[in-house]
Amino acid sequence: MTQLYDEIERYALVRNGCQELNLSDSVLRQCMEKLRAQIDLGLNPSTREQASVKCYNTYVQDLPTGKEKGQFLALDLGGTNFRVLLITLNGRHFDMQSKIYVVPKEIMLGPGEVLFDHIASCLESFALQHRVAKKNLPLGFTFSFPLNQVGLKSGILTRWTKGFNCANTVGEDVVQMLAKALAKRDTIKIDVVAILNDTTGTLMSCAWKNHNCKVGVILGTGSNACYVEKIKNVIGFDGDTSKPHVIINTEWGAFGDHGELDFIRTPYDKEIDKHSVNPGKQLHEKMISDVPGRVGQTSHHQVHQRQSIIWRSNQPQTSRAMELPH
Template sequence: MTTTTFEDTVNQFVLSKEQVQKIIDGLTEELVEGLSTTDPKNITQQPSFITRLPTGKETGLYLAIDMGGTNLRTAAVHLLGDGQVGVTMEKHEITEKLKTGTGEAMFDWIADCTATLLKSVALDMGNSELQMGVTFSFAIQQTAINRGRVLAMGKGFGLSDVIGRDLKDLLEDGFVRKNLNVKVSAIINDTVGTLVSHAYVSPSTKIGVILATGTNAAYIENTSEVTKYNGPSCDKMILNTEWDAMGKSSYLPQTKYDKEIDAKSHVPKFQEFEKMVSGLYMGELVRLALVDLIEQKAILEFLNGKVPESLQPRLSFKTMFMSTIESDHTPEHTGVDKVFKTTFGVEGLTPEDRSRIFRLIHTIGLRAASMTAAACVALLLKANGATVQLDNPNEITTIGIDGSVFEKYPHFSHNMLEALTEILGQERGSRIRLELARDGGCIGAALVAMVAHSGGAV
C-alpha cells in the first residue's frame, strides 16, 4: 500500500482558482436547468409562491414552527412594525427514534410541542382558529402558499408515509388528533424564511442562506425565467434553490473521503454539495482523514497505526469539535489536546501532532467556506441585472445567513467574505454584505402567514 503522507492528505482539500470556477459554472448551469425542468427527480429551483418581500410595517400575532435537521422550534411571533418583532420560542430536539419512525408519530409530536408552547404563553383564543406559518427545511414542491408535496428528506431522516404527501394535511391531521384548532396558512422553506425575515429588518437583502446541519439558499428571480411555474401571473418570485441537492460529481472537487461519506449516507448520489460543506458532514470528513493518517502513521505515531475505538464510529468526530479546536489561537493548539483527551480518551499528542491536526481541520473548514462563497457567487451572477445590481456603485447587496456553522464556526464568515471578494473582485466584493439572520425560520414563517391570511399579495 502506498503510504499517504500528511501533505498529500491536506492538499486534497486545498482548492485552486480553476476548481472554484468549475463549482461556480457547474452550479450556475444547474440553477438555469432547474428553472425549466419538470423532472420529478430534480428538486431544485422550487417556486415559493411568495412574490414580494415584507415592508417592515407588518403587524399581528402568529404561530410559527421551524423544522430543521436537528431541532423543532415552536414560536409565537408578535410583528410590531418598524422591523421589530417579539418572539416567544421553544426548542425541542428531534430524536433519532422520531427521525426514523412513522410520519404519524412525528406529526403527533409536533402537535404536542405546539400545545406546550400555547400553555407557556397562556394563549387561549377560545374556539377561534390560530394561524400558523411553517418553515420546513426539506425539499417540497410548493403548489400554493400553504400547500406543498414533500419531495425528499435528507439529514438523517427516514420517515415512512411522508414522501409525496401534502405537508399542510400532515400537520393539520396531527393538530386534529391532538384537539388543536390550528390552521396552516403558509409553508416556506427555511432559506425562504431567512430571506423574508432578514429583508424585514434589512431591505437590501436579496439572498437567504442556511449553513447548519444542512445547507440551502433562496433568492429572488424574474418569474418570466421560471418557465416551469404555472401559478398566478407575477413579476418576481422567491425561489428555493435546494442547492444542497446540486453538485454533480463531474465538477465537485471530491476527495476519496467525500466519496466515502456519500457512499455510506442514507441516499448516495444525493445532496453531494451539502455533504462537502455542511455541519453534519464536516466533522466526518475530519474523522475519515484522521483515521487514514493514523493508520498510515502520519500522525499519532505512538498508536502504532491502530485507530482508537472512540474514533471508529461514523459521525463520532463532531463539527463542533472543529470549532473548539479552531477557537484556540495559541501556538501550542491546546484545543486539540482538550478534544482528544476529553472526548476520545487519547493523550500524549506531540506538538507536531497538534499542529498537523489543527492544520487539517482549518483546511477542511476553509474549503467549506470557499465552496459556499462560490455557490453564493453563482446566485449573485444569475440574478445580476435583474434583482441584484452588482455593478451599481450605489447598490449594496446583503446575504442573510442563518445557522450554527456561519454563526459559531470561527472565521467562517470572514473566510467566506474573503473568497467572495477574491472571486468577484475588490470593487464588486466591497458591496456585498454577509449578515447573521437569527431565527429566520420562525419569523419568516410568521411574516408570510400574516400576509397570506390577510389576503395580501403573495
C-alpha cells in the same frame, strides 16, 4: 537533526493529505458554471427532471416592508430538534418567545403520522403555556426538506434528508399531515397559512431588517439556498404574474447527484457518503454542511493509517480517537 527531519516529514504528510481539499479559484469557477447550468435546467419544468438543482417555486412574491403588525406562530422543522415560536410584530419592533423540542431517533425513522402527532402535541403544549391556544393564530411552517410546492400553503415532500426517513410521507402534502394532527386536539385552534423552506424563512427575516437582502443560505445540519428571481426566467410560472419576482428554493443540497461534482469529490467525501443514510444523494450538502468535521476526522484517520509517524508512539490516545466511527 533526526527530530527536525521527523517534523518536516510529518508536516509534508499532513500537507499532502489535505491538498485535495484545497480548491483553486479556477476549480471553484467550474463549480459555479455547473451550478448555474443546473439552475437553468431546474427553472424549466420540461427539464427539471434532468436537474440536480430543482429550483422550486415558493409562491412567495412579496418581501416584508417592516410595517407588519400582529401575533403569529411559527414552526421550524429541519433537524433532530424543532422550534416553536410566538412572534409579536409592531412595526420595527418585535417580541419573540420560543422553545426547542427534540425529535427522538425512533420518530425520525418511524411512521409519518407519529412524527406529525409529536409535533402537534408540542405545539399544543406551547400554545397552552403562552395562552394563545384558542386565538386561531396564523402559523408559518418552515419545513427544511426537499419540497415541491404547489401553492403557498401546500407542499409535497419529495424525499427525506438529514437522517429522517419517515414512512408514508414522500409524495404527501405535509401541510395536510400537520393539519390532520392538529385537528385531533380540541384544546387548540391554529391556522397553517404558509409553508416555506428554512432558506426562504432566512431570506424573509433578514429582508425585514434589510430590504436589499435577496439571497438566503443555510449551512447547518444540511445546506440549501434560495434567491429572488425574475418571473420571466421561471418557465411556466403559475403564480401572480402582475408581480415581477418570486423566491426560488434551489434545493442545492442535491447538486452533484448527477455527477457534476465528481471531479472534486475526495476519497473522504466518498467514505462519508458511503456510510450515510442516503448514499449517492445530497452530495453537495455532505461536502459543505456539518459534514466537514467528519471529513476532517476521516482524513486524519486515513493519513494515520498510511503513515503512523504523524502521531508519536507515546500518544496512543490520539490514534484511538481517530479510529472512532464517524
